[in-house]
Amino acid sequence: MATEVLMPALSPTMTEGKIARWLKSEGESVRAGDVLAEIETDKATMEVEAIDEGVLAKIVIPEGTEHVAVNTPIAVIAENGEEAGAAENIAPASRAPQETPVKAPRPSPPPATSTITQRAVPPETEYTGKTRTMTVREALRDAMVEEMRRDDTVFLIGEEVAEYQGAYKISQGLLEEFGARRVIDTPITEQGFTGLGVGAGFAGLRPIVEFMTFNFAMQAIDQIINSAGKTRYMSGGQMSCPIVFRGPNGIAARVAAQHSQCYASWYAHCPGLKVVAPYTGADHKGLLKSAIRDPNPVVFLEHELVYGESFAVPDDPEFIVPIGRARIARPGEHVTITAFSRMVKLAMQAAEELQKAGISAEIIDLRTLRPFDVETVVASVKKTNRIVAVEEGWPFAGIGSELAAIMMEECFDWLDAPVKRVAGKDVPLPYAANLERLAVPQVEDIVAAAREVAYR
Amino acid sequence: MAVKRKSDSVKFADLGVSQQELLRYYGDMLLIRRFEERAGQMYGMGLIGGFCHLYIGQEAVVVGMQAALKEGDTIVTSYRDHGHMLAAGMDPKGVMAELTGRRSGYSHGKGGSMHMFSREKNFFGGHGIVGAQVPIGTGLAFAHHYRGNGLICVTYLGDGAINQGQVYESFNMAALWKLPVVYAIENNRYGMGTSIDRASARTDLFHRGMAYGIPGEQVDGMNVLAIYEAGLAAAEHARSGQGPIILEMMTYRYRGHSMSDPAKYRTRDEVNRMRTEHDPIEQVRHRLLEDGANEAQLKQIEGEVRDRVAEAAQFAQDSPEPDPAELWTDVLAEA
Numbered sequence: 001m002a003t004e005v006l007m008p009a010l011s012p013t014m015t016e017g018k019i020a021r022w023l024k025s026e027g028e029s030v031r032a033g034d035v036l037a038e039i040e041t042d043k044a045t046m047e048v049e050a051i052d053e054g055v056l057a058k059i060v061i062p063e064g065t066e067h068v069a070v071n072t073p074i075a076v077i078a079e080n081g082e083e084a085g086a087a088e089n090i091a092p093a094s095r096a097p098q099e100t101p102v103k104a105p106r107p108s109p110p111p112a113t114s115t116i117t118q119r120a121v122p123p124e125t126e127y128t129g130k131t132r133t134m135t136v137r138e139a140l141r142d143a144m145v146e147e148m149r150r151d152d153t154v155f156l157i158g159e160e161v162a163e164y165q166g167a168y169k170i171s172q173g174l175l176e177e178f179g180a181r182r183v184i185d186t187p188i189t190e191q192g193f194t195g196l197g198v199g200a201g202f203a204g205l206r207p208i209v210e211f212m213t214f215n216f217a218m219q220a221i222d223q224i225i226n227s228a229g230k231t232r233y234m235s236g237g238q239m240s241c242p243i244v245f246r247g248p249n250g251i252a253a254r255v256a257a258q259h260s261q262c263y264a265s266w267y268a269h270c271p272g273l274k275v276v277a278p279y280t281g282a283d284h285k286g287l288l289k290s291a292i293r294d295p296n297p298v299v300f301l302e303h304e305l306v307y308g309e310s311f312a313v314p315d316d317p318e319f320i321v322p323i324g325r326a327r328i329a330r331p332g333e334h335v336t337i338t339a340f341s342r343m344v345k346l347a348m349q350a351a352e353e354l355q356k357a358g359i360s361a362e363i364i365d366l367r368t369l370r371p372f373d374v375e376t377v378v379a380s381v382k383k384t385n386r387i388v389a390v391e392e393g394w395p396f397a398g399i400g401s402e403l404a405a406i407m408m409e410e411c412f413d414w415l416d417a418p419v420k421r422v423a424g425k426d427v428p429l430p431y432a433a434n435l436e437r438l439a440v441p442q443v444e445d446i447v448a449a450a451r452e453v454a455y456r
Numbered sequence: 457m458a459v460k461r462k463s464d465s466v467k468f469a470d471l472g473v474s475q476q477e478l479l480r481y482y483g484d485m486l487l488i489r490r491f492e493e494r495a496g497q498m499y500g501m502g503l504i505g506g507f508c509h510l511y512i513g514q515e516a517v518v519v520g521m522q523a524a525l526k527e528g529d530t531i532v533t534s535y536r537d538h539g540h541m542l543a544a545g546m547d548p549k550g551v552m553a554e555l556t557g558r559r560s561g562y563s564h565g566k567g568g569s570m571h572m573f574s575r576e577k578n579f580f581g582g583h584g585i586v587g588a589q590v591p592i593g594t595g596l597a598f599a600h601h602y603r604g605n606g607l608i609c610v611t612y613l614g615d616g617a618i619n620q621g622q623v624y625e626s627f628n629m630a631a632l633w634k635l636p637v638v639y640a641i642e643n644n645r646y647g648m649g650t651s652i653d654r655a656s657a658r659t660d661l662f663h664r665g666m667a668y669g670i671p672g673e674q675v676d677g678m679n680v681l682a683i684y685e686a687g688l689a690a691a692e693h694a695r696s697g698q699g700p701i702i703l704e705m706m707t708y709r710y711r712g713h714s715m716s717d718p719a720k721y722r723t724r725d726e727v728n729r730m731r732t733e734h735d736p737i738e739q740v741r742h743r744l745l746e747d748g749a750n751e752a753q754l755k756q757i758e759g760e761v762r763d764r765v766a767e768a769a770q771f772a773q774d775s776p777e778p779d780p781a782e783l784w785t786d787v788l789a790e791a
Contacts, residue, residue: 008500011716012507032493033710033731035724044718051497070502122791155602181602187632192591192625199595202580203530205602226585227592234571235581236564237786271787295789323791 004073010046017041018066121324131312139281143288146317155182158210194220198227201243211247228297229272244291246300257428262393267299268369275370277301279344281311286321303342326373332362336380339390340366350446385416386453395423417453483757485515488539490765504555511539513710516736518543520683532580532593533612535570544577548768558775565778587620594626597637608636608694616647631668634699638690641704648713649721662704677707678734
């Protein structure tokens with residue numbers, strides 16, 4: 001049976017080309033891999049190879065012809081021993097269908113009220129049990145200890161996490177209790193140990209990857225986003241990567257630009273990740289436990305200046321906080337102030353100041369940045385009609401920018417003032433004490449912003 | 457430290473590989489060859505889009521290595537991955553349907569040529585970022601080590617990936633912690649259009665683990681039995697707790713880097729010489745006939761392969777596109 005040779009598409013964008021030259025003539029026998037012709041595309045000259053052996057029975061498109069559309073028959077190959085005249089009764093080559101063979105009806109995608117995806121989040125039950133006063137540092141350690149006792153597949157890996165007990169002393173006592181198999185000091189090799197963690201996650205373990213700071217995770221961001229974040233989707237749901245990337249994020253104290261940056265909006269941008277940035281001790285503990293149990297990659301952003309703060313923290317090893325819910329840290333009526341991580345503390349202090357001026361601020365601790373709790377923020381703004389979005393990071397394309405967009409989409413008609421952002425200044429963080437203070441949001445900045453939107 | 461170099465090709469008869477097994481290798485390599493030829497053809501017809509990196513010429517590497525592995529051993533590679541998937545026993549229909557972007561593909565049409573996976577066959581991808589699969593494979597080996605399950609991971613990488621920093625970060629950790637991993641470097645001499653001598657200060661890649669005390673061996677990557685023999689020894693090394701080992705497979709791809717590569721950086725003569733003098737499939741065919749296999753046996757295998765590929769191609773065209781609702785699924789696992 002003779003078969004047609006079709007004008008091939010030789011690049012993702014090629015629609016037509018020129019037959020520059022035939023290298024075989026009619027009647028010549030060809031073997032698989034022999035070059036039949038040269039084709040000029042808009043980008044390059046490419047060779048067309050024979051797929052099967054046979055005889056070049058007929059050249060349909062002569063050389064020199066331009067604008068030959070992809071899939072046009074250009075030659076006929078007859079099987080060996082077949083008459084060259086077989087070209088006359090050829091079987092049409094299976095040609096690319098003009099339309100996809102099965103046109104599935106196109107139901108509209110799930111209705112999205114917002115441009116961002118929202119998902120069902122488990123309810124949060126109010127904890128009424130015993131608490132203990134402890135630092136955030138201890139709450140994080142307890143979360144890891146409890147989860148490591150509960151599940152042998154959980155392990156901690158990172159720089160100085162074992163023998164040194166953690167660069168910020170988060171992993172105190174872990175090596176002693178769990179041994180070197182599960183508390184693993186790495187070389188200084190972020191991309192390597194992050195990718196190793198991702199591979200272990202694919203294999204069904206539950207790694208906690210500690211970054212000494214999230215600044216160093218920039219070395220590993222390809223593994224976090226491309227490997228951990230996208231593989232579930234790219235595998236059609238076959239693969240999972242249950243992994244936690246945690247460590248201090250944002251500023252510290254006088255460590256300058258390369259060690260002081262907030263990555264919240266970087267990671268919150270990416271589907272396939274969950275992103276958490278808590279403030280209180282209970283939230284650090286409950287959310288880290290949720291993150292460790294979560295079947296997805298979770299970026300867990302801590303803050304060096306919060307590690308030493310003390311809170312009442314639930315004592316129950318089954319206490320968890322669901323990822324995806326914001327918390328009303330202080331109810332109020334006149335203005336909504338959103339914040340996360342250390343900025344919650346400043347927002348609470350600002351609320352005290354505002355109260356003295358007769359302005360009642362509702363403080364929302366966002367806690368989770370992806371999936372974002374649109375509902376809680378929108379409900380608050382529909383009550384207060386004003387919003388100030390506070391973050392430590394840079395303003396451009398930040399979490400505050402996203403909140404401004406959400407407000408436009410979700411409560412345009414409820415706003416009595418433009419959305420106001422309070423963010424870090426748009427400069428690399430300076431070292432000098434006075435400049436550093438100027439670069440980072442202060443309580444007075446939040447107070448001023450709230451008064452501005454309240455027109456008081 | 458045992459860094460050795462193998463120059464002689466393996467004596468077929470000395471290996472204890474039965475004719476039956478050799479026939480199987482022949483069929484497995486031929487399946488990859490014919491599958492890839494068909495994929496190239498279907499790309500030309502516009503049925504496959506995007507990037508499509510064919511494995512033609514390198515078939516012996518994955519077939520020889522796979523024969524050296526045990527049930528449960530894990531595999532990970534880069535984006536030139538069709539051969540690895542077929543060698544691991546994944547269904548050609550599902551692979552081809554992924555290439556055409558249809559719902560019956562391994563990734564339901566969401567991954568394409570470079571991103572396919574099979575938990576069932578312990579194939580962990582199919583990764584699109586050059587070198588990123590190396591720490592991931594090291595992590596798969598870490599998981600074997602953590603569980604103490606006696607299994608190993610084969611991490612494939614190319615001569616292009618070998619210069620990525622994360623490869624050496626992985627080598628260091630694998631050697632430090634004695635992880636059960638075989639790094640199989642497929643040296644096909646070109647990282648896209650850049651020949652190895654224009655990219656690498658030293659081109660003997662099996663030495664690249666020397667700084668970490670990782671033994672390495674160079675293998676004739678066009679000879680399936682040489683690969684099988686080296687693979688068995690390397691797997692045993694990794695499995696026995698001695699840590700990682702490197703195999704440098706000297707191989708060659710006949711086609712361009714991807715479908716849209718005119719391959720002007722090498723001569724037609726060079727390609728033809730490899731095809732006529734070193735073709736991995738022809739070598740085995742020749743050996744089988746010398747060993748007394750008959751043409752009819754080979755014809756039968758060839759016929760079976762042709763049918764499987766035709767069936768896969770048809771399946772891949774008949775399978776519907778993903779349902780539009782699939783756009784929103786599989787982003788996150790339900791917590």
